[in-house]
Amino acid sequence: MMDVKIYDKLARRYDLATKIVSFGIEELWRWMFIRKIKKFIKNGVMIDVASATGEMSKTGFNKIYFIEPSSEMVKIMVEKFKKDGFIEEKFEVQFQERPYIKLKKGKKEYIIIQNTAENFSIDEKADLITSFMGLRNFDNLQKGMENLTRHLKEGGYFAIVEMVKNDSLIAKLIMWYMNKIVPLIAGIMLGMKEEYKLLGKSIVSLNEENILKNLKGYKILEKQKLIFPVATLIIARKNG
Ligand SMILES: C[S@@+](CC[C@H](N)C(=O)[O-])C[C@H]1O[C@@H](n2cnc3c(N)ncnc32)[C@H](O)[C@@H]1O
Numbered sequence: 001m002m003d004v005k006i007y008d009k010l011a012r013r014y015d016l017a018t019k020i021v022s023f024g025i026e027e028l029w030r031w032m033f034i035r036k037i038k039k040f041i042k043n044g045v046m047i048d049v050a051s052a053t054g055e056m057s058k059t060g061f062n063k064i065y066f067i068e069p070s071s072e073m074v075k076i077m078v079e080k081f082k083k084d085g086f087i088e089e090k091f092e093v094q095f096q097e098r099p100y101i102k103l104k105k106g107k108k109e110y111i112i113i114q115n116t117a118e119n120f121s122i123d124e125k126a127d128l129i130t131s132f133m134g135l136r137n138f139d140n141l142q143k144g145m146e147n148l149t150r151h152l153k154e155g156g157y158f159a160i161v162e163m164v165k166n167d168s169l170i171a172k173l174i175m176w177y178m179n180k181i182v183p184l185i186a187g188i189m190l191g192m193k194e195e196y197k198l199l200g201k202s203i204v205s206l207n208e209e210n211i212l213k214n215l216k217g218y219k220i221l222e223k224q225k226l227i228f229p230v231a232t233l234i235i236a237r238k239n240g
Contacts, residue, residue, distance in 0.1 A: 003137045003202065004070045006195045007052070011072035013190055014053055020189070021182045021196075029226050030132060033161050033233060034059050036222060037128065040235060041157055044127030049117045049148060050134025053077050057110065059130070066112045067120045074114045078103070081110060117144035125153045132161045136206045145214040152238050158218060160234045161226065165207040171230045178203055208232055 010017065018026055037059060044063070048056040051066035054077035068074055078101055082088070086103035101112040113120050117131075117138050129148050138144035152158060179200040187193030211234065212220070218236035226233055 006198060007070040008072040009192065009195060010190075011053070011070060011076045014073070014076070015055070017186065017190060021185055026133075029161055029231060029233075030055065030058065032226060033130075033132060033159065036233060036235060037130070037157070037159050040221065040237075041128050045124060046128045046130060047122075047126040047148070047151055048130045048132075049144075050131060050137050051077065051112075053080060054110075054112075056130050056132055057081070059128075061128070062107050063109045064111070065122060065124075065126070066110065067115055067117060068112070069114060069116045071114055074101070074112055077112060081105075086110065118147055120147070122151060125151055125156070127153055127156050129156070129158045131159070133163065135160060135162050135211060136202055141206075141210060142214055149217070149238065154239050156238050157221075158215065158234075158236045158238065160211065160232075160236075162206060162211060162232055162234075163203045163230050164211070164232050166230055174230050175200075175203070203230075 007014075043061055045065075046056075046059060046061040046063065047065045047067065048054075049067045051068040052070075052073050054066055054068075056066075057064060066077060068077065078088075081103050084105070086105040086108070089102045089104050091100060091102055103110045103112070111122075113122070117134070118140055129152055131148075135141060135144070148158070179197070182200060183193045183196040186196035211232070215234070215236050218238055220234065220236050222233065222235040224233050225231065
């Protein structure tokens with residue numbers, strides 16, 4: 001799994017690097033995404049897939065499962081939550097061979113699972129699944145989305161933000177920036193030019209139809225381009 005190794009290397013500087021190379025736009029997208037989600041659902045059980053450093057905790061949901069295969073990202077996520085006052089709790093039963101980490105703070109419970117979208121399994125169904133810039137990293141989009149759908153309640157929401165292929169001029173410019181300029185910045189800042197070149201390539205690997213094809217059995221409630229036409233936001237309801 002190419003991506004996971006890169007993300008392992010990136011983990012410690014991920015939040016800062018993302019802010020710099022996206023000029024804060026990613027944060028704006030996340031803010032818009034969460035605002036949109038809250039129009040449909042305010043709280044409940046949430047699964048966040050491809051969590052990286054756990055920034056989607058900003059939804060404020062009380063119970064969140066974070067699914068993230070990079071052990072380094074998991075480490076950073078746990079450190080971040082602990083700094084925020086979360087306390088680690090022991091599971092009474094260690095029911096999987098994969099590390100599950102449970103953190104609590106007041107009414108809030110976070111469970112961090114080091115696994116992929118395709119292979120994780122939990123014994124609870126969610127009211128909301130979120131994937132922020134996550135889908136393109138799946139090894140197998142169909143398998144990942146099927147597994148996620150299995151973990152969603154009937155009537156539950158699947159909320160996605162993803163960068164997608166696009167032919168407009170502005171999209172081409174952004175792709176040029178991501179493929180040529182970002183690796184240069186990453187090379188100077190992080191010594192990770194090659195890694196960012198690969199990440200740039202992964203962005204053009206998905207198009208909107210791919211995503212929609214895997215949302216059969218869902219009703220699409222929202223579909224919009226986020227400011228620049230390279231990112232798409234989709235909110236869908238299962239069997240809705
Ligand atoms: C661009 S980051 C996602 C950003 C994050 N969702 C956020 O809110 O900031 C992509 C993440 O996908 C993870 N990933 C790679 N392969 C995956 C897979 N098969 N299933 C789930 N996540 C995967 C990577 O380790 C990485 O942390």
